[in-house]
Amino acid sequence: MAVLGVDFGTSNSAAGVARDGAPHLIALEKDEKTLPTAVFFDFEKKRMLIGTAAGKALLAGEEGRYMRALKSLLGAPLMREKRNLLGEKLDFIDIVARFLAQVKRGAEAQTGERFDRALSGRPVRFHGDETRNAQAEVDLREAYLRAGFDEVAFMYEPEAAALANRALLDEGDLGLIVDIGGGTSDFTLFRNGVDGIEISASHGIRSGGTDFDRTLSLETVMPLLGRGSEIRHAFGNETHTAPATIFNDLATWQKIQFLYAPDSRRLASDLAQYAVEPDKLARLVSVLADELGHDIAFAVEAGKIAANISGAGVVDLQVVERGLSVSLESDTVGALLRPMAEDMAAAALATVARADVAPEDVTHLVFVGGSSLMRVTRDALGQVFPQAAVHHGSALTAIVDGLGIAAEGAFD
């Protein structure tokens, strides 16, 4: 029976199988090998869109509810809270299940095969907290079962990437996969042996590109909406700083949707009413009223990538206010993100230490994951393994390549 390899990523997902031992990725969207892990509940047409279509509906301003980075919610109690969507009561496991069901249907339509089993990637650690970490896999397994798979097995994402990148190493070489994704950073130390790869250690932390976006948004965009601004007390002359939570949530991909509720909107209006800088808080009010949180997140992400590529990026905030933008210099981006990149480098060192291997003995560093394209992560990781030969695997498909290869034998 056919097994589908699925990389359910925080930002992007993909599916693949093996053909004659080589990975064969399934084009789930036209000719694309990956699709954004996003859904859009279209209130007018009463349907759920996924992937690029979901993002288009959001940016076109269709009436509905957009959700991205759902993987980051796995393991949290709210995964099982039900809400009304398109006339049904759904929890977030149902929503992930519907996304996976569309991936399953797409893969079946493309290949003409039926997939009753899935080999799913998972980060080494969904969460630092062990209870949540274990619950996240329980939640994800349930989503696969609700999606119509009879069985699901899990494989650590960086171990899948190691399988896919074996050919980069000569026999006996010691490689370290550095997978910096949207929500997590994962590491696998492996040796290329005679009969295949030998895994020496795997480790990971909950930090990735969406956390980069949050930091950049909090530091550069949210101040324009009143973060850190003073609010007068209703009586007297005293002031206090606007509460941080609402700005934190607005800057966090997976939390944005929860702000489109009466209590957050009321809080924003109250803040605007007593604000020392009412123009800024008025922007917050309109962003919540017009549901522009994801538009801002996309603008920050685009600015981050542009700054990384060309040295200078712009966060275009026209949707919030005509002419509003923030410039992002790569130096600023580097300075703001360096502490997180250093945590990633420390986690890479911890991986190697688990196998009792000295950092100097790592011969190859293999970068995969979209956020491995960030200069700040490459620099931080390169610094701790200065002698290793650096390779750049296929950033967005290395994991699903490995899952496709491993899928065939996953249930033997």
Ligand SMILES: Nc1ncnc2c1ncn2[C@@H]1O[C@H](COP(=O)(O)OP(=O)(O)OP(=O)(O)O)[C@@H](O)[C@H]1O
């Ligand atoms: N050219 C680029 N430069 C910098 N960052 C990029 C680039 N392209 C994509 N990214 C970032 O990479 C991240 C997505 O990477 P990827 O698709 O590997 O993550 P994922 O597999 O969905 O997440 P995870 O594995 O953590 O669950 C996003 O945060 C995105 O902004």
Ligand SMILES: [Mg+2]
């Ligand atoms: Mg990934």
